[in-house]
């Protein structure tokens with residue numbers, strides 16, 4: 001028999017003077033292969049059209065729909081209700097600024113992150129449209145792509161103990177981004193320059209290594225490995241800086 | 248009212264909008280991009296398979312060049328494209344791919360030596376040249392003579408958009424995300440910006456710009472079954488149509504992709520078939536080679552989608568509560584290939600279907616996918632009808648796709664057109680000054696404020712906006728889909744006119760406060776139904792079959808009477824668009840002929856009937 005699902009959903013619209021933070025309860029008959037995308041839209045269309053939440057690709061590709069699902073961050077669009085108990089509690093991601101109900105402002109947070117880690121290829125060369133592209137080993141291209149698959153959903157940030165304690169912590173997503181550029185021969189930054197960005201307590205030395213991040217990453221990025229590599233590299237850079245070795 | 252000034256306002260921060268902004272910023276102009284979602288969540292990020300450019304590095308792309316790409320694209324368009332634009336595009340696509348490589352895309356590269364590949368379920372061998380080692384490689388896509396589609400695994404759109412946005416950040420271009428343009432500011436001759444709604448606060452805001460660019464992507468969400476993101480609901484096309492003077496080109500041209508998964512319509516890339524995947528019917532037998540002996544699964548999308556629908560109609564689909572479907576088989580490509588080259592496909596199958604594509608078949612059927620229709624521009628990207636208005640990317644009808652675009656050509660279009668249109672805007676801005684007319688601005692703002700007030704108060708009526716949207720989507724799905732005929736199309740137009748009348752009587756159920764989602768849709772619903780009407784009415788009038796527009800009652804492509812482009816404008820107060828026509832192309836490098844796949848009955852320019860209907 002179809003289950004009757006109970007949704008407890010965090011509600012608050014900061015733009016509405018009459019609204020205060022509270023939880024609303026909704027009931028839905030579960031249908032076959034029901035995802036939280038289907039469920040939330042059904043609630044909005046049939047029960048409460050003011051309910052705010054974010055979806056875009058609804059295919060687990062764009063990272064728009066991360067929310068706290070029974071206490072754990074995850075992508076709502078690819079969470080099927082049959083993986084969940086009858087009672088489902090949905091909250092917005094912590095750390096990011098609340099827009100309303102389940103919707104948070106990830107855009108501002110991530111833009112600040114790109115600016116901080118200077119998330120682009122640094123090179124003194126200029127592009128010449130008339131020559132062949134520089135060569136790259138395919139295996140290396142695939143390794144870079146592996147780290148580039150991050151969809152900036154924010155799950156790893158929401159799950160991170162350090163990020164929840166200190167606002168300026170860059171999070172696993174930023175460190176993964178740095179690791180991606182360090183691996184890329186087109187980026188001419190030196191280890192020392194990378195060190196200046198993340199060789200701090202806001203960066204790799206603030207990470208407690210408990211790996212809340214990797215557990216929740218919907219793209220299964222190898223965050224643990226990358227954090228380990230960075231810690232070792234940056235540890236070396238720290239030693240070098242201490243003894244004023246040239247890097 | 249918050250008012251923001253800039254030189255260039257890009258409405259849209261997908262690949263096309265950002266590429267235009269980069270060009271403008273690099274030339275020293277201020278540029279702002281608006282986006283409904285954070286830039287990197289734009290739908291460009293969902294493109295999987297790859298982008299076409301005739302680099303000719305890989306063995307199966309040997310001998311490729313822009314000329315071959317040109318022929319493929321014009322044939323793909325079923326001669327609906329503007330050939331001068333196609334030429335511009337193919338010549339500059341290689342440079343665009345290389346530039347993106349320079350900015351950081353981890354393109355897959357040529358690996359020298361022997362390797363195997365699949366075609367039609369059979370294994371073949373190829374040898375990659377050692378002198379090409381490390382250059383950008385390519386995969387096969389439908390409707391192309393060479394392997395030309397450059398890719399990063401099956402996350403090409405993702406890497407392109409992330410790299411593009413990195414460049415945007417590096418150049419300091421401002422992106423205002425969660426801001427939705429809801430009207431253009433214009434006096435009937437010159438466009439000077441847009442009125443926008445902030446989707447964080449619900450407040451209205453004015454953007455004043457010398458050049459305004461519509462780069463809002465496609466609008467598949469007017470259909471019920473589409474691969475498009477939920478935000479692809481036509482905002483850009485609507486505000487252009489609302490001006491009354493800017494036309495949409497070929498509104499009837501909507502592409503269906505053969506492989507949306509059932510039931511969610513999430514796309515699995517054409518790369519599956521490009522890499523050798525096959526389509527199977529209820530008996531787990533291949534069928535495409537029966538209909539298309541030469542191209543089989545890799546005929547162009549319009550053709551494959553039609554044969555699939557035809558095959559299902561013959562009773563050879565797999566039955567399900569969600570309707571009949573067919574199978575996509577990629578099992579023979581093997582675990583390594585799937586885990587490195589088709590990773591998103593694997594995840595989508597695992598997460599949304601609970602199946603493992605390495606050992607199991609994937610349920611698929613055609614779903615709406617690409618909007619060839621769009622804001623009609625000239626070859627510089629300048630919109631017809633208003634000075635200072637431009638368009639690029641899927642939102643535009645530039646028009647290199649005609650009545651059917653080839654897979655891999657639209658990612659390429661976004662970056663190539665973004666660059667070209669950006670250059671043209673930079674030229675346009677040299678010495679261009681504009682007067683901002685406060686009366687025009689005020690009336691544009693007041694009009695939107697009034698609309699919002701009336702929707703909240705319910706003065707117009709109490710029609711449910713979701714209900715109206717659902718009816719509109721059903722209407723297009725049932726009667727303006729893959730196969731079309733006069734009777735159904737007329738019915739669709741009649742029904743959509745009724746729906747349009749109801750759309751004017753929408754009232755909100757909620758209080759509309761802040762970034763209220765119901766209000767967001769209510770502000771768009773009339774425009775969406777207008778787009779639906781343009782689609783249906785344009786299709787009704789076009790009494791021929793060309794590209795994705797397949798009329799059961801007019802099966803031939805009719806070059807004598809219909810080698811043209813529909814231009815739809817909407818006069819205020821009307822409940823139908825006004826249609827005009829212009830020649831499909833002024834320049835003819837490749838005269839109309841047979842495509843070499845698909846039904847090939849043609850009425851030539853001289854009125855001669857050639858070819859036979861194969862079905």
Ligand SMILES: Cc1cc2nc3c(=O)[nH]c(=O)nc-3n(C[C@H](O)[C@H](O)[C@H](O)COP(=O)(O)OP(=O)(O)OC[C@H]3O[C@@H](n4cnc5c(N)ncnc54)[C@H](O)[C@@H]3O)c2cc1C
Nearest residue numbers: 259260261262263283291296428464482640641655657658
């Ligand atoms: C699932 C899928 C897979 C695809 N795969 C391929 C492929 O492999 N190869 C290929 O060549 N093509 C592919 N395509 C097509 C291609 O991805 C798109 O055509 C292309 O990315 C469109 O880019 P764009 O910049 O024009 O628009 P988009 O990337 O859609 O961006 C539109 C932008 O406009 C903004 N916007 C929209 N309306 C408003 C408004 N009213 N106000 C403010 N901002 C607004 C959005 O927020 C967004 O930033 C695929 C498409 C889909 C749906």
Ligand code: SF4
Nearest residue numbers: 160207208209211213
């Ligand atoms: S391992 Fe580091 S980044 Fe990951 S959750 Fe723990 S503290 Fe945060």
Ligand code: SF4
Nearest residue numbers: 150151153154156217
């Ligand atoms: S690393 Fe994983 S969890 Fe973190 S933002 Fe990227 S995709 Fe999301």
Ligand code: FES
Nearest residue numbers: 056058062063077
């Ligand atoms: S909506 Fe894009 S990842 Fe969920």
